[in-house]
Amino acid sequence: MIDFLREAAQVKPSRNQLNWFDMEFYAFVHFGPNTYTDREWGDGTEDEKIFNPEKLDCDQWVEAIKAAGMKGMVLTAKHHDGFCLWPSQYTEHSVKNSPCRKDIVKEAALACRRGGIKFGFYLSPWDRNSKYYGTPAYNDYFCNQLTELLTQYGDIFYVWFDNACGEGPNGKKQVYDFPRYFDLIHKYQPEAVIFNDFGPDIRWCGNEAGTARHAEWAVVPSELCHYSKVQTGPGPLAQEGSLAYLYNTEKELGTMANILYSKGLVFTPSEIDTSIRPGWFWHQKEEPHSLKRLFDIYLSSAGGNACLNLNIPPNKEGLFDERDVKRLKELGTLLKQEFSKEIPASVNKEEGGGPTQPVYRITTEKPQKNIRYVVLQEDIAQGQRVESFRILAEFASGSQYPLYQGTCIGHKKICQLQDPFAQQNPLTDDSLPEISTIKVQVTAARGEVLMKEIRLF
Ligand code: FUL
Secondary structure, three states, X not given: OHHHHHHHHOOOOOHHHHHHHHHOEEEEEOOOOHHHHOOOOOXXXXXXXXXXXXXXOHHHHHHHHHHOOOOEEEEEEEXXXXXXXXXXXXXOOEHHHOOOOOOHHHHHHHHHHHHOOEEEEEEOOOOOOOOOOOOHHHHHHHHHHXXXXXXXXXXXXXXXXXXXXXXXXXXXXXXOOHHHHHHHHHHHOOOOEEEOEXXXXXEEOOOOOOOOOOOOOOEEEOOOOOOXXXXXXXXXXXXXXXXXXXXXXOOOOOOHHHHOOOOOEEEOOEEEEEEOOOOOOOOOOOOOOOHHHHHHHHHHHOOEOEEXXXXXXXXXXXXEOHHHHHHHHHHHHHHHHHHOOOOOEEEEEOOOOOOOOOEEEEEEEXXXXXXXXXXXXXXHHHOOOEEEEEEEEEOOOOOEEEEEEEOOOOOOEEEEOOOOOOOOOHHHOOOOOOEEEEEEEEEEEOOOOOEEEEEEO
């Protein structure tokens, strides 16, 4: 058993996955015929002429995205209705037959480049318009479209595949040839990461509400991510049971008890994808979520060993709705307010903790009343190891006060001690003495803990 845990501790990310972790927060952009029909899923019969963004301004999108602190954009080049936001030579169902005639993918990619953020795309395999859908010829059609997107728009950081697989216009379902799609991406954009519900590079978190797991492991059973590379042998209980039941909606994915039954582990971190509004596409009647809700989602995703892909839908004119632009600015301001002023402190490992249970002592230069966050980062390039930890305050008298208990750390764990939205925070209570020492105590890990950063804000 111990050998297996040591092996689990050695499961490592690729260079592309590490770069993706550093993106932390980027924007989804859902745009297409649904924007004009007030629907979420088009059926593929929509007239191309309805797609008419008269004031299209992708620089306005990029400006708003950057104001929130996001570092990239992922555009729905084609949604389930099959309509292409670029003039694909393989179909007539595209912008080329719309009154606008613009290549939206190009406009968006160029705006991202001008604004200094990365560009990626969503391409829906489910296509309710294509006459090829449900036949082997569809995989050729899809690969042709994918090749256009991979070769005509500069560097692509991310290709996002939706796993939905419904019926096409002829009533048939398609068998998607994902390995063939992945090969094309490796060929034309070797630095792009690939999202799919089950890997290879990034997996789906299992919901669209922005809810992260209490322990969001990047090292998970290959039974879930069958497109990812297996990096270990079987767990000690693999012969006694099976993880065939695993799905993305499972609460435990990658925790110690769960991996023991696996045939082998993979490194496939989770992305939290959600929309700033209830729907993915723009609807006049919908309002953006509250600042608090978005901030909390950020903390639990970008601050919970995942990345946050937050959707902002352009309206019929081709602009981000002013209500969303305002909310994004507020979010960016709040993130700056909370995370731009690091509290100067020194970090020392205490003697005697052992490799898997280290204790770190963080001493601030001046006593503090207002420590709001402890931000922890493992050296994830070497693997993800911490299973659980606790944080304590230590007062001059020597007495201790528990501040936080957590599970995994991984790329980044933001431990929130005080909520900027709360009326009263326990730590600013006058009866409590000021804090000058904080202890981070790892209570369980799979191998030697390699902590990269511990910072206070
Ligand atoms: C889902 C789709 O069905 C939704 O329309 C949306 O695009 C979401 C991101 O993925 O599977």
